[in-house]
Amino acid sequence: MLIELALTGKFIVDIVKRLRSDKTFRTLGFLIFVLILVGTMFFWLVEHLPFLKALAYSVGTLSMNSPYDHAVTFSTIGVVFNIIYIFIGVGVYIIFVLEAGKTIISAHEDFEKKQAEKKALKKALKEANKTK
Template sequence: MLIELALTGKFIVDIVKRLRNDKTFRTLGFLLFVLILVGTMFFWLVEDLPFLKAVAYSVGTLSMNSPYDSTVTFSTIGVVFNIIYIFIGVGVYLIFVIEAGRTIIAAHEDFEKKQAEKKALKKAQKEAGLQK
């Protein structure tokens, strides 16, 4: 159990290192941060939503899980902004998630390959020890 936990921790650290070193992922992450910031500022300053609700709307809209609140109504400019924000933001968010998924899959494949190589090496060493 402890060994599995350590291997899982090592796997997660490897994923974080890969994502941190991936220029595309970093660029998309920065772009996503800017989009959330712009959306939050718009909903907070123009639509006069409380700051945390503005953050929730920005993040929820980009993740296609928009929080529903029947008490919130948007102005015409707010509706237009939201439409543009959705078209741009959802695309960036999806590409961000896809890139993260690709990196995680590649890390998992490398991890499995290393584990198989270690297992094969131990088996070969064990067989070599028995043949002597």
């Protein structure tokens, strides 16, 4: 349990490091931020949802997992905006999540490689001590 928690923290750190160093990934992150901001502002100011519900609806819509899809009735402009928001945002969101997943997989492979190297070194030291 503790190892999984530590690995999760490490993966988040690795994603943040990649956001700082990889221009393409940083651009995707910025686009996601802007899309969530625009969606939240629209649903909050135009459709008069409470701010947190507007934020949850924006994030949920991009992740194709909106918890509010049956509880909200939109105006015509809201429906049109939502359609455009989905077409633009879902693709960007999926690409960002896939890239973040690649970062996590790479970090996990590096972690496993280091663990295997430590284990091999420990075994070699143990064998060297036996032969003495």
